[in-house]
Amino acid sequence: MNGDNGQWHLDLKKTVDFDAKIADKAAALDADKFDAYFFGALKSALECTDETHRTGFHIWQHELTWKERNSPRAGYLFFGTPNERSTAAPPRDFYLYFLQPNQPPAFKNEKKSDEVFFRLKQRDDEFDRALRDYAAASELGNGGCLHRQREEDLCR
Numbered sequence: 001m002n003g004d005n006g007q008w009h010l011d012l013k014k015t016v017d018f019d020a021k022i023a024d025k026a027a028a029l030d031a032d033k034f035d036a037y038f039f040g041a042l043k044s045a046l047e048c049t050d051e052t053h054r055t056g057f058h059i060w061q062h063e064l065t066w067k068e069r070n071s072p073r074a075g076y077l078f079f080g081t082p083n084e085r086s087t088a089a090p091p092r093d094f095y096l097y098f099l100q101p102n103q104p105p106a107f108k109n110e111k112k113s114d115e116v117f118f119r120l121k122q123r124d125d126e127f128d129r130a131l132r133d134y135a136a137a138s139e140l141g142n143g144g145c146l147h148r149q150r151e152e153d154l155c156r
Contacts, residue, residue: 022137022140097117101119
């Protein structure tokens, strides 16, 4: 895409090997970048808003329905570990943690009854390749920052 005018260019003669460019960019990215793009894809899949509960943290207020009682339950979604739980105030009914696939920070699972952890249990080459290609293509396509957000947010 031409950044000056927003127009797309189709390379019908394949004079530029975009697959090679993506592969080269992927080789230069570190695990933290892949984790940031994983969270970006997860944010989209979970339909999280751009506005987080606390600025600078990957925390969103979230509500679930308790079906047996047809009652709402308020909680939080975290992209990361419970190390940041103290930043989620006021206290809620539940805390859902989505752990980064590559380099999750160390944390102690205190096995609290209101916490649920989601982590990738089985990774395969297809998943790793898709994440690698997505991250590299996104870096090349948007100037090196996930969804054009500030550097200190998701693009660390």
